[in-house]
Amino acid sequence: MTDITRDxxxxxxxxxxxxxxxxxxxxxxxxxxxxARDRVGGRLWTxxxxxxxxxxxxxxxxxxxxALIDTIAELGLETFSRYREGDSVYVGADGVAKRxxxxxxxxxAATESAIAExxxxxxxxxAEIDPDRPWAHPRAEEWDSVSWDAWLRAQTDxxxxxxxxxxxxxxxxxxxxxxxxxxxxxxxxxxxxGSYSNLVDADFILDKRVVGGLQQVPLLLAERIGDDLYLNxxxxxxxxxxxxxxxHADGGLTVRARQAILAHAPVLYSRISFVPALPxxxxxxxxxxxMGFVIKVHAVYDRPFWREQGLSGTAFSPYExxxxxxxNTNHGDERGTxxxxxxxxxxxxxxxxxxxxxxxxxxxxxxxxxxxxxxxPVVYYESDWGSEEWTRGAYAASFDLGGLHRYGxxxxxxxxxIRFACSDMAGAGYQHVDGAIRMGRxxxxxxxxxxxx
Ligand code: FDA
Numbered sequence: 001m002t003d004i005t006r007d008x009x010x011x012x013x014x015x016x017x018x019x020x021x022x023x024x025x026x027x028x029x030x031x032x033x034x035x036a037r038d039r040v041g042g043r044l045w046t047x048x049x050x051x052x053x054x055x056x057x058x059x060x061x062x063x064x065x066x067a068l069i070d071t072i073a074e075l076g077l078e079t080f081s082r083y084r085e086g087d088s089v090y091v092g093a094d095g096v097a098k099r100x101x102x103x104x105x106x107x108x109a110a111t112e113s114a115i116a117e118x119x120x121x122x123x124x125x126x127a128e129i130d131p132d133r134p135w136a137h138p139r140a141e142e143w144d145s146v147s148w149d150a151w152l153r154a155q156t157d158x159x160x161x162x163x164x165x166x167x168x169x170x171x172x173x174x175x176x177x178x179x180x181x182x183x184x185x186x187x188x189x190x191x192x193x194g195s196y197s198n199l200v201d202a203d204f205i206l207d208k209r210v211v212g213g214l215q216q217v218p219l220l221l222a223e224r225i226g227d228d229l230y231l232n233x234x235x236x237x238x239x240x241x242x243x244x245x246x247x248h249a250d251g252g253l254t255v256r257a258r259q260a261i262l263a264h265a266p267v268l269y270s271r272i273s274f275v276p277a278l279p280x281x282x283x284x285x286x287x288x289x290x291m292g293f294v295i296k297v298h299a300v301y302d303r304p305f306w307r308e309q310g311l312s313g314t315a316f317s318p319y320e321x322x323x324x325x326x327x328n329t330n331h332g333d334e335r336g337t338x339x340x341x342x343x344x345x346x347x348x349x350x351x352x353x354x355x356x357x358x359x360x361x362x363x364x365x366x367x368x369x370x371x372x373x374x375x376x377p378v379v380y381y382e383s384d385w386g387s388e389e390w391t392r393g394a395y396a397a398s399f400d401l402g403g404l405h406r407y408g409x410x411x412x413x414x415x416x417x418i419r420f421a422c423s424d425m426a427g428a429g430y431q432h433v434d435g436a437i438r439m440g441r442x443x444x445x446x447x448x449x450x451x452x453x
Pocket of ligand 1 (some may be wrong): 037230431
């Protein structure tokens with residue numbers, strides 16, 4: 001049995017929790033970070049799979065993600081650019097792979113003009129959205145009451161245009177079917193990256209990676225926490241009141257603290273028994289958030305063979321099982337790695353198959369972009385975050401239709417001594433590591449201020 005007392009208890013050693021812990025320590029407060037897993041990083045995880053270094057969770061950094069960029073620099077980590085020389089590939093409704101450069105897919109002139117017009121409309125709407133307060137927009141209720149799919153289909157009859165516009169926030173970001181979330185949720189996703197155009201620009205949103213993997217961010221942050229980090233310690237019960245909190249974790253660990261930060265995905269709040277129970281508002285709002293679902297597929301080859309054909313590795317198709325794929329070769333690696341994504345209903349579908357059939361179907365889809373050689377990787381791995389008990393999906397949580405304007409404003413509201421921080425409630429950097437760091441800093445700042453006053 002271990003019974004310790006600290007100023008602040010932090011539940012979760014992901015980017016958000018570890019950022020908060022370091023900020024609090026800098027301000028002279030003592031912390032205990034309790035992590036359910038046997039490792040730090042949460043959705044950041046670099047591992048060796050059959051001799052290949054794979055980034056199983058988050059990896060890319062975009063140029064607007066200043067909080068993450070600053071953290072990477074402060075930790076002395078090096079970045080490198082995603083390989084992007086040569087042609088991208090698009091597979092349209094006819095199933096034919098077409099090469100293209102630039103941002104516009106090689107579609108008919110009519111489809112291109114529909115995509116361009118609606119993109120302009122979306123950029124104008126996104127410019128009006130404050131990513132920290134999307135519910136404050138005068139049309140928030142209206143925009144939160146119509147699904148992303150229904151709104152797009154009301155703009156044009158061109159199915160290929162709708163599919164291409166839809167997947168930027170659908171399959172590629174919120175990783176839910178486009179009828180399952182609202183236009184407002186989609187605008188928030190785009191506003192968190194600065195604009196809809198930024199979000200669809202792979203060279204922007206998937207710009208850089210960290211040499212050695214992005215998990216080094218939480219690993220290095222955790223080193224600074226030292227013995228105040230407790231792995232294999234899922235918090236099961238949290239007693240709370242005016243005097244603070246008492247947390248009971250596995251292994252007989254009890255932590256007493258004046259304040260607490262729950263730094264994990266909101267879908268996991270209900271895994272903790274709160275004593276007394278959380279208020280009605282939190283009981284309700286937490287039920288309207290759910291994780292998206294995407295399989296990140298890693299295929300490693302003896303060489304980046306697609307580069308020999310003048311291909312960048314960047315590939316898209318709203319008709320393919322793997323709706324997007326990229327060159328994901330590690331820094332300085334002779335071997336070539338492709339990463340593909342299988343999202344929402346497609347992910348449900350392939351998990352109905354045996355592992356062998358699933359691999360075959362997914363590699364078949366990649367071969368439509370890169371040719372038959374794509375079917376024979378030397379290492380193949382599927383990141384399946386849906387079966388991770390302490391995450392339960394990927395990439396992050398979002399509101400159901402109508403939930404954002406109804407509950408969003410209370411997502412970050414403290415309950416007594418308990419505060420909430422996670423990428424899934426960020427404005428800028430929403431659903432990204434940058435957002436996790438921003439939320440960690442925000443909540444740590446609030447605690448320091450409250451202690452000071
Ligand atoms: P995170 O979920 O990382 O951390 C929470 C921690 O709390 C976990 O370690 C968990 O085990 C722990 N925990 C939960 N319940 C607990 C309990 N009761 N007691 C103790 N501990 C508990 N982002 C990006 O910027 N670029 C990218 O390229 C990608 N790509 C990407 C791919 C994939 C496959 C995934 C899954 C995710 C991404 N992301 C991403 C998203 C990014 O990884 C994610 O937004 C952040 O890492 C989330 O960090 P947090 O600290 O908020 O939560």
